Amino acid sequence: MAALAVRLRELGAEVRVCAPPDEEFARRLAEVEVPHIPAGRPVRPLVTSVQPGSAVGLAQRAAELMTAQFETVAAAAEGCDVLVATGPLPVTAGARSVAERLGIRYVHVSHQPVSLPSPNRRPPARRGRPLPPEVTDSRELWDRDARIADAMFGEPLNTHRASVGLPPVENVRDYAFTEQPWLATDPVLAPWQPTDHLDVVQTGAWIPADERPLPAELLAFLDAGTPPVYVGFGSTPLSAPKDFARAAVEAIRAQGRRAVVSSGWAELPLVDDRGDCFLVGELNHQALFRRVAAVVHHGSGGTTTTATRAGAPQVVVPQGADHPYWAGRVAELGIGAAHEGPTPTTDSLSAALRTALAPETRARAAAVAGTVRTDGTTVAAKLLLD
Numbered sequence: 411m412a413a414l415a416v417r418l419r420e421l422g423a424e425v426r427v428c429a430p431p432d433e434e435f436a437r438r439l440a441e442v443e444v445p446h447i448p449a450g451r452p453v454r455p456l457v458t459s460v461q462p463g464s465a466v467g468l469a470q471r472a473a474e475l476m477t478a479q480f481e482t483v484a485a486a487a488e489g490c491d492v493l494v495a496t497g498p499l500p501v502t503a504g505a506r507s508v509a510e511r512l513g514i515r516y517v518h519v520s521h522q523p524v525s526l527p528s529p530n531r532r533p534p535a536r537r538g539r540p541l542p543p544e545v546t547d548s549r550e551l552w553d554r555d556a557r558i559a560d561a562m563f564g565e566p567l568n569t570h571r572a573s574v575g576l577p578p579v580e581n582v583r584d585y586a587f588t589e590q591p592w593l594a595t596d597p598v599l600a601p602w603q604p605t606d607h608l609d610v611v612q613t614g615a616w617i618p619a620d621e622r623p624l625p626a627e628l629l630a631f632l633d634a635g636t637p638p639v640y641v642g643f644g645s646t647p648l649s650a651p652k653d654f655a656r657a658a659v660e661a662i663r664a665q666g667r668r669a670v671v672s673s674g675w676a677e678l679p680l681v682d683d684r685g686d687c688f689l690v691g692e693l694n695h696q697a698l699f700r701r702v703a704a705v706v707h708h709g710s711g712g713t714t715t716t717a718t719r720a721g722a723p724q725v726v727v728p729q730g731a732d733h734p735y736w737a738g739r740v741a742e743l744g745i746g747a748a749h750e751g752p753t754p755t756t757d758s759l760s761a762a763l764r765t766a767l768a769p770e771t772r773a774r775a776a777a778v779a780g781t782v783r784t785d786g787t788t789v790a791a792k793l794l795l796d
Contacts, residue, residue, distance in 0.1 A: 411496060411737040413618035415444045417787035421795060425793060426490070428483045434692065442618070447486045450478035457649045468537050473566050479504030480570045487512055492794055494519060499559055503567050503579070503586040511574050517794070519592040522711045522732040523602055526591060526610065527552045527583075530603050534731065536562065559583040568580070594790065595711060598781045599718050599739060611793070614786030615715045622694040628670070631688045635668055637703040638688070639763070640722075642672030643663055646708045646729050654754070656681045661759035665767055667703055696720065704766040706759070709733035718745060721779035723766040727754055745775040 415425040429435045431448035439446040451474060459469070479501060487493050487508055492515040495505035503519055509516035520526055524534055529548045533555040535541055539562065541551055548764040559582050568578040579585045590609045593602050594616045602610050624632075632638070639662045641655070648654050655671060655678045656662050662669045668686040680689045690698075695713070699705055699720035707713045714736040716722050724746030726737035737748035747762040754762075765771060 411494075412439055412442055412444060413616045413787045414440050414494070414790055415439075416618065418792040418794065419444070419529060421791050423795060426486050428486050441622075446480065449482040449486075450475055454645070454675060457645060468562075472498075472563055475500040476504040476563075476566055476570055479508055480574065484508045484511065487514065490514055492517060494602070496521060496793070498722075499583060499586055500563055500567075503563060504570065504587060506586055506588070507567065507571050507574075507576060507579075511576060516588070517592055518587050519594050519790075521594050521616070522735065523593055523595060523600055524603075524732040524735045526533070526587065526593065527555075527608060528603065528605055530605075547757065554774045556581055556583050574660075583651065592790065594786060596718070596782050596786075598778065598783075599715060599743070600711070600736075613790040613793070614783040615711075616790065617719065617784055618787075620694045620696045622697070624694060625690070625696050628688060628690060628693070628698075631668075631670075632701050635686075637701060638662075638668035638670045638686075639665075639704045639706060639767075640670045640672065640698065640702045641678065641706045642713070643674050643676045643678065643708040643729070644672075644677045644710055644713055646733075648676040648678075648729070650753075651676045651678050651682070655679055657686075657754055657756045657759055659687060660756040661754075661763055662706075664756070664760050665763050667767075670698070670702065706763075709736040709740075714740065715782070718775070719779055719782040719784075722778040723775045724773045725749060725759070725762045727759075727764045728752060740766050742772070743778055744771065745778050746771060 411427060415427050418425050426445050426447055427439055428447045428449040430450050430453045432454050436446050440487040465641050483505060493505055493509040494517045495502045496519045506516045532548055533552050536558055539558045541554060545551055563582050567582055571578060590611060591614045593610050594613045597612055602612050641658045657671050670688050670690060671680060672690050680687055686753045695716045699717050699722045700720055704723045705717040706723060706725045709728045711732065724740050726740050726746065727749040728734045728737045729752045740746040741748040749762050751757060
């Protein structure tokens, strides 16, 4: 979203970004000189404290997200021509209501295709509301998903809408998505198969220009030996980060490689004081991934796209959400390996690394890297301005 904001500004538009008040988000927007309007509560404490899959506190969190749209976002959107929204359903349904109230254009954008209704795949499960495993018809499952969304979010949304003079919404999910949602993913890495009810606009991934230099100590480590293997899980927490870090480092050492470990929101640690591992925080992945032998990660759209663009072979250890989709795409394209399950052992990760580090995988990753489009933000910005 920051990348789109920068491109819009370069084309002469005024841009405001509403985002949670987490320090990481505020710093990133400040680096690109985009106005940041804090909205809602910080994300990191919630992500790192909620049990995966648990619905505890979900209703309160959804209500807070909607309130932030009708209050903070509504005030920020005054005088704007268009509101572009992404995120969970309470956010986007609330954002479209704000745009409707203000009489301005609304665009829903997804950074992964998994949540967009498609007869070609099952919908993702919503917290605390599992879909019946015995039902295999995707269209029926998507219909059930719409009813589940109404049950979870319909009442608070329509209460907010009534307070500003808007009529009730009968299908919260489809209202938020619109009939023409945008998909900000690369068409090779994450293609969209056309459906008969959604006119999806695929812009290409929104890749920010990142010119930040790598830390001097990291550069010295990279220059001191063969390319290491990167391990990082971004904003995804882990139930046993020390155990995962140990399994990963032992698997990497078994392949005769060094390791760069990203602490991330999982707070992965160094497992010992040997000199073949280097611990990093938030930094320029575009620059780093060009210097590594492989990238071991959780499978978010951002990390997967960045590693693919860098030509780095990948091992995806999916933890949930859209991660299994990206793991499957990495395996299908032959640019890495999809680990089965979220909890690797040294042996299982070693097997996946052998696939990723094979010469043919490296060659395939380099070939696919050349196909990744870099004009996604330009396409999106021009569509908005035109």
